[in-house]
Amino acid sequence: MATETRLLGSRRISLDDPADAQEYFHSRGWTDGLPVVPPTTAAVEAALDWVGMPPDQLIGIEPVRQRAITAEKVAVNAVMAGCLPMHLPVVITAVTGMLHPDFEVHGPTASTGGSAILCIVNGPIRRELGMDGTFNVLGQSDRATSCIGRALRLILINLFDVRPGGIDRSTFGHPGKFSYCLAEDEEGGAPWLPLGLERLGGDADMSSVTVMAAMGPRQIMNEWTTDPGEILDTFVAEIKANMLHYSIWHGYYAICVPSQLREHFHRAGWSKADVRSYVYERAFVHRRQWADVGKGSVVADRGDWEYRALRDPDHLLVLSAGGPAGGFGIVIPPWLGHKSKAVTTPVGACVDC
Amino acid sequence: MTFEVLDPTHETEAAALTRAPRLASLQGATVGFISNGKQGVREFLDALERELRDRHGVAEVVRTVKTNYSAPADPEIIDRAREWNALVAAVGD
Numbered sequence: 001m002a003t004e005t006r007l008l009g010s011r012r013i014s015l016d017d018p019a020d021a022q023e024y025f026h027s028r029g030w031t032d033g034l035p036v037v038p039p040t041t042a043a044v045e046a047a048l049d050w051v052g053m054p055p056d057q058l059i060g061i062e063p064v065r066q067r068a069i070t071a072e073k074v075a076v077n078a079v080m081a082g083c084l085p086m087h088l089p090v091v092i093t094a095v096t097g098m099l100h101p102d103f104e105v106h107g108p109t110a111s112t113g114g115s116a117i118l119c120i121v122n123g124p125i126r127r128e129l130g131m132d133g134t135f136n137v138l139g140q141s142d143r144a145t146s147c148i149g150r151a152l153r154l155i156l157i158n159l160f161d162v163r164p165g166g167i168d169r170s171t172f173g174h175p176g177k178f179s180y181c182l183a184e185d186e187e188g189g190a191p192w193l194p195l196g197l198e199r200l201g202g203d204a205d206m207s208s209v210t211v212m213a214a215m216g217p218r219q220i221m222n223e224w225t226t227d228p229g230e231i232l233d234t235f236v237a238e239i240k241a242n243m244l245h246y247s248i249w250h251g252y253y254a255i256c257v258p259s260q261l262r263e264h265f266h267r268a269g270w271s272k273a274d275v276r277s278y279v280y281e282r283a284f285v286h287r288r289q290w291a292d293v294g295k296g297s298v299v300a301d302r303g304d305w306e307y308r309a310l311r312d313p314d315h316l317l318v319l320s321a322g323g324p325a326g327g328f329g330i331v332i333p334p335w336l337g338h339k340s341k342a343v344t345t346p347v348g349a350c351v352d353c
Numbered sequence: 354m355t356f357e358v359l360d361p362t363h364e365t366e367a368a369a370l371t372r373a374p375r376l377a378s379l380q381g382a383t384v385g386f387i388s389n390g391k392q393g394v395r396e397f398l399d400a401l402e403r404e405l406r407d408r409h410g411v412a413e414v415v416r417t418v419k420t421n422y423s424a425p426a427d428p429e430i431i432d433r434a435r436e437w438n439a440l441v442a443a444v445g446d
Contacts, residue, residue, distance in 0.1 A: 011360040021358050030361050038358045063425055067363055076361045107423025112446065158361040339423045 008041060008055050008072055025080075029163055032153055032178055036080040047075040050085035051092060059092055060099025062160055064106050069095065073159055074151075081151035087129060087144055089347050091151045093209040094119045097343040098152070108213030108335040109162045113247075114170030115335030117152055118214035118254065119181040120319065121145075122196030123207025125347055126183040133185030135323040137256065138217050138330065141182070149179030174216035182256075185320045189259025190266030192320050198272060199344040207347040212252055212317065213335035218242065223327030226264045231329075232278050238331040239283045239309045244293045248285065250311045251334030252342040255279075258322025261329060276313040283309035317342060376439055379409040385437035386414060387430055389422040394445025401441065 015021045021038040025031050037043070048055060048071060055072035062069055071092065078091045098105050098117060108115045121131055129144040140146050156162040164170065170177075186194045196208030218241075222234040235255050257265070257275075265275065288303030290296060310316055315338075322328065334340070376382065384405055388394045398416070405411040415437060417430045426442070434440055 008359065009364075011364060013358050013360060014355040015358060017354075017356050021356060024358075025361075038356070039361060040358055044359055068365075069363075073361070073363065076359050080361055104421070104423045106425075107421075111423070154361070159363045161363075339421060 008044060009070075010044075010072060010076060012041070030154075030158055031080070032150065032157065034178070036154070037082050039076040039079040043079045044072065044075045047079060047083070047085040047088045048072065051088050053092075059095050062099065062105070063101070067159065069099065069155075069159055074155060077154040077158055078147075078151040081154050082143070082147040083151050084144075084147075087148050087151070090119075090121055090125060090129070090144075090148050090207075090209055091155075093345050093347045094148070094152055094211055095155060097209060097211040097345040100343045100345070102341040103211060103213070103343045104340045105160070108340045109156055109160065110167050110169055111336065112169050112171045113215075113336045114173040114177075115213045115215055116174060116176035116180040117156075118176065118212045118332060119149055119152060120195055120210040120212070120254070120317070121148070121181065121183045121207070122186065122194045122210070123347065124205060125207035126186070131183035133183040133321045134188055134259075137182050137185070137321045137323070145181045145183060146179050149176075149181030152181075153177060153179065176214065176216055180214065182319070182321055185259065185322070188320070188324065190262045192262065192265075192272050192318070195317055195319060196344055196346070200346060202346070208344050209347060210317065210342055210344040212254060212332075212342040213340040214254065215242075215246070215333045215335060217256075218331045218333070220329045220331065221327060222329070223260075226267070228265050228268050228270045228275075229278060231261055231264060232275060233282070235329055235331055236279055236282045239279070239333070240285050242331065242333045243283075243285050243307065243309055244289055244295075246333065247336050248287070248290075248307045249337030250308050250315070251336070251338045251340075252315045252317065253283075253309060253334060254317040254319055254330075254332040254342075256319045256321040256330035256332070258326055258328060259320070259324050260327050262320060272318040273313075275318050276310075276316045279316050280308070280310045280313040311338060315342075379405065379411050379439065381410060381412045382438040383413040383415060383436065384411050385434055385440040386416045387426050387434075387440060387442045388416065388418045389444050390418045390420070391422055391445045394443050397445055398441075398443055401443075 053071040057071035132142045162168045287305045402414045
């Protein structure tokens with residue numbers, strides 16, 4: 001089959017062999033420290049063919065130095081991360097979201113706070129790619145999820161120069177900075193309306209990617225009640241702990257609810273909107289509580305001031321995710337406050353036409 | 354035999370990002386400060402302003418503060434910068 005000849009603009013580097021390429025890439029700070037798939041012209045062309053994009057297709061503009069981020073460079077880094085061509089639509093959609101002005105990509109990627117970009121995938125594309133929102137969903141759940149999340153990190157490293165000690169000033173960072181991607185479990189247990197459809201509307205055949213500047217996941221456990229309110233009280237307690245121990249400022253939080261707990265919400269007739277409104281009403285602390293966690297010196301005369309975790313109920317992303325057994329849950333706090341908003345982008349939509 | 358791979362980095366900077374000509378002197382100059390708005394930057398800029406006025410004869414210091422420390426400077430600040438001879442973009446924490 002004849003293939004269209006594409007004129008890739010990237011500099012071509014001649015090396016001895018793939019092993020030489022590994023060392024060459026590591027030595028230049030082009031990796032996350034793990035081995036990469038050498039980005040050959042053939043692999044990058046195959047990825048661009050899959051999405052039907054010319055190499056110079058503009059995906060977005062990096063906001064600080066006004067860098068044009070192109071499909072070719074995104075594809076090069078996706079290949080390095082281990083992505084197959086069929087993974088590229090998700091990677092490109094995630095990058096589109098990261099470059100939306102509401103995401104304010106510079107802050108969460110440069111800050112000492114050390115957040116990662118959580119990437120949530122919804123819709124039929126999850127199943128096409130074999131993305132699994134159940135067992136080990138925040139670990140190495142499956143190939144596509146691992147590689148797509150890793151691709152976003154390599155793109156930050158190589159296209160945004162977000163390297164440790166360079167633009168990335170993270171004090172700690174967290175393991176999600178290697179890869180922080182999950183597919184929502186839209187089928188298992190008692191299904192809820194998927195996040196993408198909640199945030200964008202549309203039909204069930206639409207796929208979407210949501211990006212959120214996120215700290216590491218905090219696991220909770222409550223297997224000793226079937227009451228949705230009591231279950232959520234445990235989530236709320238973890239959110240309050242984060243507000244006191246880390247940052248008191250409101251922002252976008254995500255919670256993961258596994259099917260064992262979702263059954264209880266389903267039986268009681270609770271939708272995601274019900275969950276959001278319950279958490280919104282209860283997730284607040286008073287400034288005086290800082291004194292309980294060693295921060296009394298900054299309470300001042302504002303001890304009665306009330307701080308909410310969520311400025312709006314919709315700032316809570318409620319996710320169906322996790323293995324079938326276990327009365328656990330996850331709270332994923334925001335990077336720091338509201339400066340970076342969660343952005344949801346449909347897969348395959350034209351953003352400039 | 355060689356093995357050919359592609360450079361994964363950003364290779365082309367926007368042409369507009371070139372350094373402005375250096376000033377021969379700060380005597381009588383107007384210097385703008387762009388603060389990122391965090392608490393820690395104020396003391397630094399106070400000290401810098403004293404240095405610039407007392408030791409380098411700077412005539413005027415114009416202080417501006419970004420509305421969002423994570424975002425590029427607001428367009429209004431960039432507009433005002435055209436009236437300055439030099440500027441200091443300061444990041445405090």
